Amino acid sequence: MSENQEKLSPNRRRVLQLMAVAGASAAYLNNYPNSGAKAQTRQKGYGQDVDVNNPVVTWDKTLNNNQLLNLTVIGDLIIPTDDKSPSASHLNITDFVDEWVSAPYPEQEKDREAIVSGLDRLNIQANRQDARFFHNLNADQQAAIFDTLAKSVEAGSASADDDFFFERLVYIYVGGFYTTDEGMADIGYVGNVPMESFDGPPEEVRKLLGV
Amino acid sequence: MADENEVIVVGSGAGGGMMAHTLTDAGVNVLLLEAGRRYDAETDAAMFQLPMEAPLRGEGTPDKNDGYFDANIGGYEMPGQPYTLSGGKFRWWRSRQLGGRTHHFGRQVPRYGPEDFKVHTMTGREIDWPFSYDDIEPYYDRVETIIGLFGPDPDKAVYNSPQSPNHIRQEPPAPRASEMLFAKACEKMGIKTMAHPTAILTSPLNGREACFYATNCIRGCSIGAAFDSVTAYIKPAEETGKLSIITGAVAYKVLTDDSGKRATGIRYIDTETGEHREVFAKFVVLAPGSMESARILLNSKSEKAPDGLANSSGMVGKYISDTMFTSLWIHIPQLDYAPPHNEDGVSQPHIYAPWWLHGEEKEKDGADFSGGYKLEVDPYRGGRFGPPSMKATFGIMLHGRKGLYGDKLKDHMRRYYGSLLGIRTLGGMSVNENCYLTIDPDVKDKWGIPVPKFHWQWSDEDYRRGVHMNKTLHELAKNMGATVVRDAFDESRKAGKFVETGGETNHEIGGCRMGTSPKNSVLNQYSQTWDVDNLYVADGAPFVTHVEKNPTLTIMAMSMRAADNIIERLKENNL
Ligand SMILES: Cc1cc2nc3c(=O)[nH]c(=O)nc-3n(C[C@H](O)[C@H](O)[C@H](O)COP(=O)(O)OP(=O)(O)OC[C@H]3O[C@@H](n4cnc5c(N)ncnc54)[C@H](O)[C@@H]3O)c2cc1C
Ligand code: SF4
Numbered sequence: 212m213s214e215n216q217e218k219l220s221p222n223r224r225r226v227l228q229l230m231a232v233a234g235a236s237a238a239y240l241n242n243y244p245n246s247g248a249k250a251q252t253r254q255k256g257y258g259q260d261v262d263v264n265n266p267v268v269t270w271d272k273t274l275n276n277n278q279l280l281n282l283t284v285i286g287d288l289i290i291p292t293d294d295k296s297p298s299a300s301h302l303n304i305t306d307f308v309d310e311w312v313s314a315p316y317p318e319q320e321k322d323r324e325a326i327v328s329g330l331d332r333l334n335i336q337a338n339r340q341d342a343r344f345f346h347n348l349n350a351d352q353q354a355a356i357f358d359t360l361a362k363s364v365e366a367g368s369a370s371a372d373d374d375f376f377f378e379r380l381v382y383i384y385v386g387g388f389y390t391t392d393e394g395m396a397d398i399g400y401v402g403n404v405p406m407e408s409f410d411g412p413p414e415e416v417r418k419l420l421g422v
Numbered sequence: 423m424a425d426e427n428e429v430i431v432v433g434s435g436a437g438g439g440m441m442a443h444t445l446t447d448a449g450v451n452v453l454l455l456e457a458g459r460r461y462d463a464e465t466d467a468a469m470f471q472l473p474m475e476a477p478l479r480g481e482g483t484p485d486k487n488d489g490y491f492d493a494n495i496g497g498y499e500m501p502g503q504p505y506t507l508s509g510g511k512f513r514w515w516r517s518r519q520l521g522g523r524t525h526h527f528g529r530q531v532p533r534y535g536p537e538d539f540k541v542h543t544m545t546g547r548e549i550d551w552p553f554s555y556d557d558i559e560p561y562y563d564r565v566e567t568i569i570g571l572f573g574p575d576p577d578k579a580v581y582n583s584p585q586s587p588n589h590i591r592q593e594p595p596a597p598r599a600s601e602m603l604f605a606k607a608c609e610k611m612g613i614k615t616m617a618h619p620t621a622i623l624t625s626p627l628n629g630r631e632a633c634f635y636a637t638n639c640i641r642g643c644s645i646g647a648a649f650d651s652v653t654a655y656i657k658p659a660e661e662t663g664k665l666s667i668i669t670g671a672v673a674y675k676v677l678t679d680d681s682g683k684r685a686t687g688i689r690y691i692d693t694e695t696g697e698h699r700e701v702f703a704k705f706v707v708l709a710p711g712s713m714e715s716a717r718i719l720l721n722s723k724s725e726k727a728p729d730g731l732a733n734s735s736g737m738v739g740k741y742i743s744d745t746m747f748t749s750l751w752i753h754i755p756q757l758d759y760a761p762p763h764n765e766d767g768v769s770q771p772h773i774y775a776p777w778w779l780h781g782e783e784k785e786k787d788g789a790d791f792s793g794g795y796k797l798e799v800d801p802y803r804g805g806r807f808g809p810p811s812m813k814a815t816f817g818i819m820l821h822g823r824k825g826l827y828g829d830k831l832k833d834h835m836r837r838y839y840g841s842l843l844g845i846r847t848l849g850g851m852s853v854n855e856n857c858y859l860t861i862d863p864d865v866k867d868k869w870g871i872p873v874p875k876f877h878w879q880w881s882d883e884d885y886r887r888g889v890h891m892n893k894t895l896h897e898l899a900k901n902m903g904a905t906v907v908r909d910a911f912d913e914s915r916k917a918g919k920f921v922e923t924g925g926e927t928n929h930e931i932g933g934c935r936m937g938t939s940p941k942n943s944v945l946n947q948y949s950q951t952w953d954v955d956n957l958y959v960a961d962g963a964p965f966v967t968h969v970e971k972n973p974t975l976t977i978m979a980m981s982m983r984a985a986d987n988i989i990e991r992l993k994e995n996n997l
Contacts, residue, residue: 256485257477260459260495263468263641268477289827296832307479316483357827365825374824381827382820386481386812389835390473397832398839399762400810403470405634409767411596416763419756422602 254315272309274327280346281330282308288357289384296397299384307387308380322379329376333360427453427666427703429988430688432673432718435522436974437961437981438709439651439659440565444985446664450992453701454656455671455690457710458495458518462652463525467493467642473811481812487515489811493525493642502868508860510878512924514713520669521652522711523928524974526640528770529621529648531571531975533562535582537780538793541967545792547883548853551966552938552947555584561979566590569649569978570627574616583776583971585619592624595635597773598765600806600843603754604799607901608775618774618798619975621649630654638769638809668701670694674871675722676706676957682726685957691869705956705988709981712962713742713859716933717874719944720861730861732951737944738934739859742876743968745929746795746888746921748911749846750895751804751818752904757841765807771798777970791887793850793969797898800844807840818842821908842907845898847891848927850969852883857924859933878924888921931962931973949984958984 254270274282286299286308299305312323333345336356342348345356363369364377388394411417431441434456445452468491473480476490483490487497496516505514517523536555541548566586573591576584585591594617597605605615622639623632623646630646630653639648646653659665670693677687677700687702708715716739722731730738777794779787784794799806803814810816819838820826826834856879861872880888892911899906914922924930937943940952949964951957960981962973 256483257490259485259497259500261486261490263466263471263491266471266476266490289831291828291832293829293832295836311478314478314483316478316485318483319478361825361827363825367824377825378820381831382812382817385816385820385831385835386479389816390479390810390812392474395810398805398810398835399807400839401762402764402766402807402809403472403636404764405636406764407634409595409635409772412599412602412765413761413763415761416599416757417602419760420599420603420754421756422599422606 254313256315268310270313270315272306273313274309277344277346278327278330279305279309281333281344284346284353285357285380286384288354289381290388296393299388302388302391302393304384304387308383311383311387322383325372325376325379328372329380332373332376427451427701428992429453429705429707430455430701430703431707431709431960432688433457433522433708433710433714433961434520434656434667435517435651435709435711435961436524436527437977438707439521439524439655440978440981441707441709441960441985442665443568443655443659444982445989446659446662448985448989449662450664450989452659452665453703454665454667455673455688455701456520456667456669457672457693458520459669461495461519461521461525463493463521463642463650464644464646464653467525467644469637469641469644479812488526488640491638491641493640494523495519503873504865504867505873506862506865506875508875508877510856510876510924511919512876512878514874514876514925514930515928516711520656520667521650524649524651525642527928527974528972529639530618530770530972531566531569531621532619532776532796532971533584533586534558534969534971534976535584537582538967538969538971541792547792548967549937549942552936552943557947558976558979558983559584561982562975563587563590565975565978565982569621569654570623570630571619571621571649572617572624573619578614578616580614580776580778581780585616591619592627594620595624595633595767595772598767598799598806599757599763600754600765601771601773601799603902604797604845604898605773607898608797610901611897613775613778613797615773615775618771620768620770622768622770623647633768635768636766640769671699672869672871673708673710673718674869676708676718676731676954677702678722678724678726678731678954682724682731683954685954691871696869704992705958707958707960707984707988708963709960712931712933712965713874715959715961715963716742716859717861719934721872727953732934732944732953732957734953735941735944737942739874740855740933741853741935742857742859742930742932743851743853743965744924744931745927745968745970745972746849746851746884746891747846747927748849748888748891748895748914748921749800749803749844750899750906750910751821751842751844751908752899752902753838753907754841754843754902754904756903758837760807760840762840763807766809767801769801771801774798789890791883791890792852793887793967795847795849795887795891795894795970797845797847797894800846802844804843805839805841806843810839815839818844818908845895845902847895848970848972849887849891850967852881852887853932853966853968854879854881856881857932876924880920880924885920929962929968929973931965931968931977934959934963935966936964937966948987949980950987958988960984
């Protein structure tokens with residue numbers, strides 16, 4: 212992709228607009244030369260007649276290292292370790308997020324734009340605290356920035372971009388995490404096992420429902 | 423070889439598979455043309471694979487609309503095979519593979535009831551069918567015997583929703599927890615519930631195994647417990663030695679003799695080479711799916727048939743319809759943090775409430791629309807301890823939960839996974855003249871065949887039915903002790919869609935309706951075209967009215983009846 216095309220990418224334009232608003236230094240673009248890269252790369256989907264018994268991801272993952280590091284931090288803020296299940300990073304869910312946002316389908320392309328530009332906005336906030344990237348901040352600073360974002364989303368005061376960024380991040384992390392063995396065990400999916408007969412719910416569940 | 427064919431059947435789905443099966447069983451030589459490739463659930467289905475094993479956790483994409491593992495090749499958009507719109511919104515679902523859509527359909531096989539065949543007599547609207555329930559009943563019995571199904575005790579059937587007799591139907595599985603609550607709520611509302619007639623075996627049949635209550639039927643069933651056309655029709659038909667199959671054959675024109683009154687064969691595209699080929703037989707049966715049947719007839723123009731073949735009535739492509747569908751997502755507080763238990767079942771609803779308002783009661787209620795709708799718990803959407811998937815499970819659980827993350831999010835997931843579920847309703851549609859397809863004068867598919875152009879408009883009566891459906895769902899939710907999390911009807915209306923986009927329930931039928939007169943119908947009661955004596959249509963195109971019962975059992979029963987008619991004529995002519 213040529214320099215020119217890259218500069219014209221919607222992400223780039225949005226970052227520039229944001230910077231104007233935030234009054235951030237022009238050095239930003241030099242610091243993050245890859246932030247919107249490959250967003251426009253046309254990759255191949257898997258087509259309509261897939262070999263379901265040998266699934267393959269037909270596209271390359273496209274997030275850069277700093278984006279992945281940022282996401283790893285955020286993933287663990289969204290899904291932290293507790294006594295019932297591990298955190299998102301333990302199960303490498305960020306890798307799935309990379310697969311998701313790199314996919315050549317409209318829903319995922321839209322998510323990519325939202326997430327890449329959302330990460331850029333978090334970096335701008337990190338800049339104000341003299342860190343180059345969000346992941347360079349210390350854990351308290353990271354948690355504080357993310358919590359402020361979450362609270363503004365909850366209160367409805369976040370910008371439409373931040374709102375969508377947060378919603379989609381949570382959705383993709385939840386989707387990635389709760390479809391793993393550990394995630395399914397956490398919420399209690401106990402199916403996908405062949406049975407002789409289906410006899411209905413256990414007594415204790417019937418009692419709960421009064422049926 | 424071609425000369426030996428007595429019947430050419432186009433399409434191998436519900437209608438075409440049944441046609442080939444019945445004919446070959448009677449010793450008739452059949453050539454089956456199928457646009458897609460060979461497909462056999464025994465080897466092609468992915469049953470136990472988890473979302474984790476697929477790209478994007480198996481979520482739907484433009485390539486695979488219903489998910490990576492869905493047993494469907496095609497969907498709403500197919501590269502190089504477009505369609506266009508002349509008004510309203512319509513989406514055309516296609517499956518291009520041996521067995522058609524039967525590999526992934528919901529297997530719900532209710533019978534139409536006696537009233538459903540005489541909507542005109544009942545309401546003064548639309549037209550009646552040219553046959554009655556009594557005429558089709560023996561065919562329902564015979565089809566059900568071949569496909570196998572579970573269903574409710576027929577003695578408990580409600581008015582106008584007849585059920586399969588005891589000597590045919592198999593025992594249903596027990597209801598799930600959410601369905602027991604659903605049944606209790608319906609009872610409070612004076613609505614009866616029962617097992618939903620479903621083409622899934624709970625006991626072995628003809629070498630096919632019983633369901634093991636673990637996987638999703640829309641991915642196909644490699645043990646043969648769920649009915650599909652290949653397992654139940656095409657494989658046995660091949661065993662007779664009477665069936666030849668050409669896959670990768672896209673039929674686009676019915677050939678006729680000089681009189682234009684006799685079909686002589688079919689012209690098709692060989693998808694591998696792009697070559698145009700012709701095959702000939704004594705009879706031609708179209709069963710490529712309703713919309714495609716109308717398309718082929720309209721594209722089969724000739725000097726004798728300038729408006730398309732079998733179209734002297736001008737009715738080809740007219741009166742297409744789809745089932746109305748809407749749902750609510752609800753929260754059952756008693757099930758918060760409920761103990762995990764296995765809710766997979768047969769992956770389809772185990773029970774339902776057939777339409778309950780008739781005659782005076784219906785009038786008293788003010789339900790001013792023809793037919794009605796049925797109620798069921800949605801097996802795919804919401805949590806209810808079902809198989810986790812991103813949009814259908816977690817998307818609902820996160821809906822409207824703004825700013826949630828961290829420990830609170832994890833707690834939220836544990837609390838709601840078993841306590842959110844969908845309740846849904848499928849309703850009839852009042853067939854109207856504003857829903858039709860024509861041929862686009864400009865747009866062609868990748869083989870140069872003109873494509874269909876759809877026009878869609880729900881009627882005022884549909885609107886009233888939709889409002890009623892939505893109202894009942896809210897009452898049902900209340901009686902289940904639930905709060906409403908999401909309302910699909912409301913969301914559709916806000917999006918300017920009314921109920922939903924036409925075609926999106928994937929029950930699109932009509933386009934070659936049958937009737938008592940060549941003036942207002944394309945086919946007679948045996949699905950034979952009025953204009954071309956040896957040409958039949960055996961998919962969903964012959965439908966006259968659209969009720970709340972899923973159409974496929976009736977498609978197959980009519981196909982079998984048409985097959986009997988062909989067999990009789992072959993015998994009579996001593997051919
Ligand atoms: C998600 C989903 C769930 C459903 N659930 C239910 C349900 O529970 N109950 C129910 O009754 N119905 C259900 N349906 C609808 C059901 O699938 C259809 O009613 C039924 O399959 C229609 O049968 P058919 O023979 O008309 O067409 P199909 O089954 O679609 O078969 C048509 C065949 O013709 C072939 N073909 C098409 N064009 C050509 C051509 N030009 N030349 C040669 N071959 C051609 C196709 O490749 C295909 O194999 C569901 C549908 C979907 C998509
Ligand atoms: S639920 Fe039963 S019928 Fe359906 S695919 Fe699984 S085993 Fe087959």
